[in-house]
Amino acid sequence: MVLADLGADVVRVQRPGQAGGRSNPQLRGRRIVEADLKNPTEHAGVKRLIDRADVLIEGFRPGVTERLGLGPDVCLATNPALVYLRMTGWGQTGPRAQQAGHDINYIGLTGLLHAIGPAAHPPVPPLNLIGDYGGGSMPAVIGVLAALIERHASGRGQVIDAAIVDGAAQLSQAIWSMRVDGRWSDERGTNIFDGSAPFYRTYRCADGRYVAVGALEPEFFAAMLAVLDIDPEVLGPQRDTSRWPAMHSVLSEAFAQRSRDEWSEVFASTDACVTPVLSMTEAACDEHLSDRGVFIEVDGVTQPAPAPHFSRTPRPPPSGPPRHREALDAVWQD
Numbered sequence: 001m002v003l004a005d006l007g008a009d010v011v012r013v014q015r016p017g018q019a020g021g022r023s024n025p026q027l028r029g030r031r032i033v034e035a036d037l038k039n040p041t042e043h044a045g046v047k048r049l050i051d052r053a054d055v056l057i058e059g060f061r062p063g064v065t066e067r068l069g070l071g072p073d074v075c076l077a078t079n080p081a082l083v084y085l086r087m088t089g090w091g092q093t094g095p096r097a098q099q100a101g102h103d104i105n106y107i108g109l110t111g112l113l114h115a116i117g118p119a120a121h122p123p124v125p126p127l128n129l130i131g132d133y134g135g136g137s138m139p140a141v142i143g144v145l146a147a148l149i150e151r152h153a154s155g156r157g158q159v160i161d162a163a164i165v166d167g168a169a170q171l172s173q174a175i176w177s178m179r180v181d182g183r184w185s186d187e188r189g190t191n192i193f194d195g196s197a198p199f200y201r202t203y204r205c206a207d208g209r210y211v212a213v214g215a216l217e218p219e220f221f222a223a224m225l226a227v228l229d230i231d232p233e234v235l236g237p238q239r240d241t242s243r244w245p246a247m248h249s250v251l252s253e254a255f256a257q258r259s260r261d262e263w264s265e266v267f268a269s270t271d272a273c274v275t276p277v278l279s280m281t282e283a284a285c286d287e288h289l290s291d292r293g294v295f296i297e298v299d300g301v302t303q304p305a306p307a308p309h310f311s312r313t314p315r316p317p318p319s320g321p322p323r324h325r326e327a328l329d330a331v332w333q334d
Helices: 040-051 072-078 103-108 128-155 164-170 173-180 218-228 241-255 260-267 288-290 328-333
Strands: 010-014 030-034 055-057 083-088 160-162 200-204 210-214 274-276 295-298 300-303
Touching: 010 083, 010 260, 030 328, 040 072, 040 328, 055 128, 072 083, 083 128, 103 128, 103 164, 128 160, 128 164, 164 288, 210 260, 218 241, 218 260, 260 274
Parallel strands: 010 030, 055 083, 083 160
Antiparallel strands: 200 210, 210 274, 295 300
8 A cells, every 4th residue: 555655556466256445445546456376377467467567565474475386486587677575474484484473463572562551451452553564564665665776776676575573673673772771671661651651641631531741851841830830849850760650640630620622722832742632533633634634535435645745746646445356468468
């Protein structure tokens, strides 16, 4: 989807009868062809598509495309400039390479899941964003684009081994850096970004909804206390962790005095880093996000717009999921 949003002509090859189409907005901006790879004629048709492609993306377990007769050696032999992306959870190598897995398994192994959630409670899955998308899709897209740039110099393609465990671990580089000088502990619920710091967490308001507080820097923390009419001397030093439980209690009591939207209005003109926690339905109508066009409608379905924004080559709005399957020969002729 991201490559299609950036202007690539994306063709999805799937087995006959496989689900996918208008019910799946992630299939926006691409075409679909169906092929039975056990049928020699259709297998040859897919191979002809690959021979004209800049990029091939496959997401099978290691060795599957080789058994299908479409492995890297076969494809690069007839299309030496091909960028061949292999997207997996565990990677092409290692003891777990042939195991099944999902986002929660990958981030569990990398130490990230252990760090998320309150103390004395089980780790909380952060949706499936850190593994599948942050650690999977984005490094894969970066790898593809980097390989295409390198191809300008060498004229040759290459194979990219993109594993979610690799990308998810890379996302946590800042946390690993904090461990070096003792600013991050393995004990969940004791660290600055995990919800234990009273100036970096959410607070329940009078109406049962929440605000997000990110007043990390002293000047932003001071701005927040000024709006809340709290004497800084009552709380003590901001970074004194021994004062955090008491600080949290004072702030909780303060935020509970007004509704979320009342606080949003009060803090809107400040640099206190206090904002509303919106539902997805509310986010689609937010003034700032609407002004930037963060959400769009495609075929009547509200969804995130392509990102980022380009000054000279802005992309038109993406097309919706394909309405029908296309013939292999027609796509090849294109």
